[in-house]
Amino acid sequence: MADDVRTLNVIDRNGALHTVEGLDGWRVMEIIRDQGLPIKAECGGACACATCHVYVDEAWLGKLVPPTDEEVERLDDAFEVTGASRLSCQILMREDFDGLTVTLAPGSEP
Ligand code: FES
Numbered sequence: 001m002a003d004d005v006r007t008l009n010v011i012d013r014n015g016a017l018h019t020v021e022g023l024d025g026w027r028v029m030e031i032i033r034d035q036g037l038p039i040k041a042e043c044g045g046a047c048a049c050a051t052c053h054v055y056v057d058e059a060w061l062g063k064l065v066p067p068t069d070e071e072v073e074r075l076d077d078a079f080e081v082t083g084a085s086r087l088s089c090q091i092l093m094r095e096d097f098d099g100l101t102v103t104l105a106p107g108s109e110p
Helices: 028-034 069-075
Strands: 005-011 017-023 053-056 085-087 100-104
Touching: 005 028, 017 028, 028 100, 069 085
Parallel strands: 005 100
Antiparallel strands: 005 017, 053 085, 053 100
């Protein structure tokens, strides 16, 4: 496995776990979409739609880079927002996020 390949665990809207791989620097949304998992991500990662909404696994919440004001504002447009809510297009994969687990949130269905 190349040095910059990371593992991402994605729980879909049916509760099924998918373990996928992506490269450092990729948006988590892109990794999910490129693996063929269902995510709407309407704006393509521009932080303009909130349809890439995910819930971050509790163990990972404090480890991620905090959301920007723009992301927090856009999350207002998402459904059923919780303290674990993030926009997956705003999380860039990197070495210490290897093994990150996210759950696709309501409203992210294509
Ligand atoms: S893809 Fe639109 S906000 Fe993330």
